[in-house]
Amino acid sequence: MSPIKRFLLSSNGRKTVMALTGLFLILFLVVHLAGNLQLLVPDQGRSFNEYSHFMSHSLLIQTVSKLNFAFIILHVLYSLWLTKQANAARPVGYQGRAAKEMTTWSSRNMGILGTLVLAFLLVHLKGFWYELKFGEVPVVLYPGAEEALTDAYRVVSEAYKNPLYALFYVLSMVAVGFHLYHGFQSAFHTLGLSNYRYKPVIRTVGTVFAVLVPALFALIPVVMYLQSAGY
Numbered sequence: 001m002s003p004i005k006r007f008l009l010s011s012n013g014r015k016t017v018m019a020l021t022g023l024f025l026i027l028f029l030v031v032h033l034a035g036n037l038q039l040l041v042p043d044q045g046r047s048f049n050e051y052s053h054f055m056s057h058s059l060l061i062q063t064v065s066k067l068n069f070a071f072i073i074l075h076v077l078y079s080l081w082l083t084k085q086a087n088a089a090r091p092v093g094y095q096g097r098a099a100k101e102m103t104t105w106s107s108r109n110m111g112i113l114g115t116l117v118l119a120f121l122l123v124h125l126k127g128f129w130y131e132l133k134f135g136e137v138p139v140v141l142y143p144g145a146e147e148a149l150t151d152a153y154r155v156v157s158e159a160y161k162n163p164l165y166a167l168f169y170v171l172s173m174v175a176v177g178f179h180l181y182h183g184f185q186s187a188f189h190t191l192g193l194s195n196y197r198y199k200p201v202i203r204t205v206g207t208v209f210a211v212l213v214p215a216l217f218a219l220i221p222v223v224m225y226l227q228s229a230g231y
């Protein structure tokens, strides 16, 4: 067996795959958030549709998108594999008081949080990504523009007219936040970058990230729902 294959199958290798795919997905979230915040620009969706058009016509972005899906699948499969291994190795009574005091709530519940995030992702991809790729989406021609654009803004704004759908997004962002809170710090720890000097910095950045990013994501459905309701 090659050294790389042996490493990828080892316990450390599996954790490293989780950490690296997780950090890539964190990077994706930042770019995704920056793009999605354009939904809030008050210009009838023009900024968002131009951004969406650029993203869907760039070869580089489409390649990164494929990598993104591959990393999501790897991240999920490796998490299942690691959980199975941890359960098999865990002594009876691990969930006792001492274990609880040494770990955070989010670290003990990464499995549940990850499952909630995955459920959100499946609903999300079906509602937006699948719809934009394979659905019948109207086009819109803005004044002075040379070509009509797919009206991705309309797909999103129609979806958030439903208060339950908007609420589902807001609640899902709580799970995303807790998942990120542990995942961010855990990834740096696994990669050996969280020594006594950097640990406080990583913890602070991780906490701010885990609060700010989901909060801004959650703001989008809230604002768009309120707009659609005439506020």
Ligand code: HEM
Pocket: 029, 032, 036, 052, 055, 056, 064, 065, 066, 068, 069, 117, 121, 124, 125, 128, 129, 132, 133, 152, 156, 169, 176, 217, 218, 220, 221
């Ligand atoms: C208010 C919050 C969000 C909005 C409005 C939003 C909007 C969208 C839209 C419109 C697409 C389709 C893009 C396209 O194919 O042209 C998309 C794709 C996607 N979204 Fe979101 N999103 C949000 C939050 C999230 C969150 C929190 C996650 C992850 C936890 C996420 C993960 C993804 C992924 C993985 C894709 C597929 C990207 C690709 O094609 O590579 N999104 N999102």
